[in-house]
Amino acid sequence: MAIKDITLGQYFPGESAVHRLDPRTKILGTFVFIISLFIVNRFAGFAIAAVFLGAVIAASRVPLKFMLKGLRPILFLIVFSTLLNLFVTTGTPIFQIGPLSVTEEGVYRASFMVIRLILLIFGSSLLTLVTKPITLTDGIERLLSPMNIVKLPSHELAMMMTIALRFIPTLLDETDKIMKAQTARGADFESGNLFRRAKGLIPLLVPLFVSAFRIAADLAMAMEARCYRGGKGRTRMNGMAFTGLDALAFLILAVYFGSIVYVRMLAG
């Protein structure tokens, strides 16, 4: 298997309304959604959040299978925090297993936690599913640009991310090549205990670093030859513009956020 086959990011290509939103709208929307999850203090709030998220997912036409994939890496975290909440919370006991007792409050807190985590993961992975990494980078640059006043180099940060994205496949290729070359000379990357394996990576990492520096030097020269001189005076081919679609999105977002806050007030 070539390392190259690994898919980059998790963008799900599509032309849905959610895909077509301005990246800034999507980033801000995701932030608002995450904040709203921490405002919620009862199940009714989560119900609103779940309906909202469900509607957005349906509109984006991203298959549920892709969403569930995002959960896999944090499955352990979910199980662990559920168990911890179940057994450690004190309160009215329901039943007992040995020294551990499950309480009503525990069940309540555990389910609360799990729902919040799952919504959090779904919400944030939806952003990367419906936005190309490069568009996301542009969006971040534009959102951070007001911070230039406090000397935050927003253009430079975005350029670094752009270049990193561009060179991931190149460096993976390079890793593949070096691995083959070193294997041909008898290097062993696959056997032995953890310590041995880590040590085995040295003949891979050293040439990889050297080659990364060489690429960087070449690229810097090529960028200078193409008149790159930082973000000042630079224009962009694809300017970003908010459309009616974005206005609609902000409106829906405002209604959603308002109802979340309202539900919390009711509880208070």
Place this chain on the structure above:
Amino acid sequence: MSEAIIEIEQVVFSYVREEGGENIPALDGVDLEILEGSFVAVIGPNGSGKSTLAKCFNALLLPEKGRVRVRGMDTGDDERVWDIRKTVGMVFQNPDNQLVSSIVEDDVAFGPENLGVEPAEIRERVDAALRSVDMYEHRKKGPHLLSGGQKQRIAIAGVLAMESECIVLDEPTAMLDPSGRREVMEIIRRLHARGKTIVLITHFMEEAAQADRIVVMEKGRIAFDGTPGELFTHSGDLQDLDMPFAVQLAARLRKRGIDVPKDAISEMDLVEFLCASK
């Protein structure tokens, strides 16, 4: 007579080795004029200074002694550096290490974006540049999905989009397979026909033979400067060079008493001569 676009006078340049600090001379008094609209090939063995010379053309390197002027602007003048680099665009050897963006059309737009061109005009220039290197249908792809020859064509499109008058290509085909090499040469010929000034640094005599002027570098000096025809008839003094097949064949035919004309340097010329002489 057309005007000179790049003028090089008595240029000396040497690299300093990091350990020991000794000087390694790369250019040792080079004089050269590149005329507007010409197609000049620079050849020579490794370490002859041809790449160093190319980097002096657009102020990536500044000469120690002597002067380089692009359209009359001195490359040592800090204020004109960007005008010089806009006038003389450059394509490098490694197709992977010169593309900036992960989308082809964004990469082509990189140059004009740096120059502060209006967005609508960038769009036009990018589309036109991609069409003239036959890569328009690949504009939305990632560079890692393209072949080496295609990546070099994207790099050429990047220079075209800056509307550079002169394109310097530093061994653009060295890392390509034969079909990629043919693609790139085809594009270079086409651009020359459209009036661009081309400077092609290369290892391959077959490629250099397509230029209308060849400069041979040796140990930091110019060993020969003339048309391909002149070079091939002079080949006695420059033994190291790998002559194109047609030139070798013509020389052997001459040895056997067949009077092949001196200006027959391409396979086409030979075919025409041999068919006519029957």
